[in-house]
Amino acid sequence: MPHHLSVRIDPNSGFCFGVIYAIQMAEDLLEEQGYLYCLGDIVHNDEEVERLQRRGLRIIDYEQLAALRNEAVLIRAHGEPPATYQMALTNNLTLIDASCPVVLKLQNRIKSSFDRQEKIFIYGKHGHAEVRGLLGQTHGEAVVFENLDELLRYELPQNITLYSQTTKSTDSFYRIKEQLEGRGHQVVANDTICRQVSNRDKDLRRFVAQFDQIVFVSGTKSSNGKVLYQVCKDTNPATHFVSKVEEVCPSWFKPGQTVGICGATSTPMWQMEQVRDTLLQF
Secondary structure, eight states: OOOOOEEEEOTTOSOOHHHHHHHHHHHHHHHHHSOEEEESOSSSOHHHHHHHHHTTEEEEOHHHHHHOOSOEEEEOTTOOOHHHHHHHHHTTOEEEEOOOHHHHHHHHHHHHHHHTTOOEEEESOTTOHHHHHHHHTTTTOSEEESSHHHHHTSOOOSEEEEEEOTTSOHHHHHHHHHHHHHTTOEEEEOOOOOHHHHTHHHHHHHHHTTOSEEEEEOOTTOHHHHHHHHHHHHHOSOEEEESSGGGOOGGGOOTTOEEEEEEOTTOOHHHHHHHHHHHHHO
């Protein structure tokens, strides 16, 4: 009587289309020219970054960008502030722009709001790559806040234009809007949250409810990973977070159990497949 684990990967997990597009672009260029500069981590997943670095990807920061001349540089899915494009012109750099279309659309909307002199508040994570690009559309004047408490510390204007980082939870966004309206503010809420990301909540809850154990695979730097891991754990307390296959522990499982594997929008499918293959050996 075999007692192996029965293992399934969540078909809705893995890269979102913005990341697929950026990585595809990077791989094509690496194939062509053997190396490629990329501004910041192409994806918040160390294992995938290392895989691409072995193929010639060179990750640089803003300081290194400022010193670079006459090269091609990849802009990742998170997007960039106008200052980056300005620097590229000054330094004769060719930007290969893999900014996600959902992010670009949001940048444009924020810029229009700013041009109309609206008071802009952005629900997002301080210092996050995408948020830096959004703030840049307002010359750094928009207010970024991570939760309602932080927002209420400000002297708030009567009229508020509300935006959100594309990977935030829609529920929290609308709760913040309601709270502000309850306090008598006029709120124009621009819901620019990516549905491919926000719908994962519901899909994930359905998926993880079917298994004895869940292994959630994600880079430690991924904001989206932290949020989705919590979603899994709330639905199925037997959820384990791993950032690489070596962290999977045989003692978590009992013979014959069912195990679901899922991950963040920055988790490559090959990494979830590695975890599956390891589990099948237990």
